[in-house]
Amino acid sequence: MLFRSLIARLHRTPEVLVTGSAIGFYGERGSDRQLECEPPQPMFLSQLCRRWETLARRAEGRGVRVCRLRTGLVLGAEGGSLPPLALATRLGLGAVLGDGTQYQSWIHRDDLVRLILFAIDTPVLAGAVNGVAPFPATQREFMATLGRTLNRRIRLRVPARALRMGLGGLADLFLVSQRVQPGAALAAGFRFGFAHLDEALGNLLLRSQAPATAVFVNTQCPICSREMSAYDGRARAAGCDIDFRPIGADSEGMRVYGLGDGELRRRLFVLDRDGTPCGGLDALIAIWRTLPCYRWLAAVAGLPGAYGLLSAFYDGVVAPSVVAFNERRARRLLRVRQGRTP
Secondary structure, eight states: OHHHHHHHHHHOOOSEEEEEEEGGGGOOOTTOEEOTTOOOOSSHHHHHHHHHHHHHGGGGGGTOEEEEEEEOEEEOSSSSSHHHHHHHHHTTOOEEETTSOSEEOEEEHHHHHHHHHHHHHOTTOOEEEEESOSSOEEHHHHHHHHHHHTTOOOOEEEOHHHHHHHHGGGGHHHHOOOEEOOHHHHHTTOOOSOOSHHHHHHHHHOGGGOSOEEEEEOTTSHHHHHHHHHHHHHHHHHTOOEEEEEOTTTOGGGGGGTOOHHHHTTOEEEEOTTSOEEETHHHHHHHHHHSGGGHHHHHHHTSTTHHHHHHHHIIIIIHHHHHHHHHHHHHHHHHHHTTOOO
16 A cells, blocks of 8 residues: 555656756847747757757646746856856956857846746746846956956957867857847746846855854854954954854854754854855855955865865864864863862
8 A cells, every 4th residue: 555655656747847948949149139939049059958848848748837947157156157257357367258249148046046936836937938137248248247346357358269179069158149038037027136247246256245244153162262263353453344243052042043953063153244144164264255364265265176175174074073172171171060080
């Protein structure tokens, strides 16, 4: 009976399927605005997306609402193409690709996640859905905005011929012009949190410039207390508005931010300007970004591959060592209080 119930659940079809496609569906379109009703083009990327969506549409025959989400360039601070682009721009190596007139349709990572959830929860939304912000930018405009955000000038240009010689067919990812509009999402009532490129890049790359940062630290841990006291002194000397607050041994005061027991054990948290808590290595990076004398550490942590290594070291070595130290210290203090020799 249990086996039959399991089989029945496995064969039960979902009410909605959100499948991932791409705006490569539209192919080369120049400066023409593209809505979801436009047909594909006779080129590799376009036909690949068409075949992928054709397979996904088979679910419609079983009564499933299918949303074919066609995403553009997804902008995120922790991965994708933005971190290496930002790093090159910071080093003065930012470059316009091709002639710079080709349109790039982009979307902030948070908006993409919200759009996926919106597609799941909105019964009237079905079929093709363009996952892009409403204001695409040309490649030249994109790099100019990135340069202004990072206070760097864009001086270089990589010709299209050089890109094709180095990347072959993959060069089309950077040279094809697609001016795509999120018609279906807007018509269904979705509202973008980051509709303009400067807002998106500023949110992703300039979080360290928040006017104030609240740091919650377990002052009963001598290591954490000593380290944060040093940061507090640096912040006061630099005139940074950072509020260091003790959270005590039980961290109960932090539960109002939705943190669970496992998260509270880390005992170091930073609230960003939106009131969102982050802990562990992310909390340290947020502090480094805020203090001018430590921003180079935040830049190192943002290098490709560096965050993963530092996170593994923090979670696998630093955090367990601090926990072990505090446990030994607590046992030693307990023996002293009981009148025993430490």
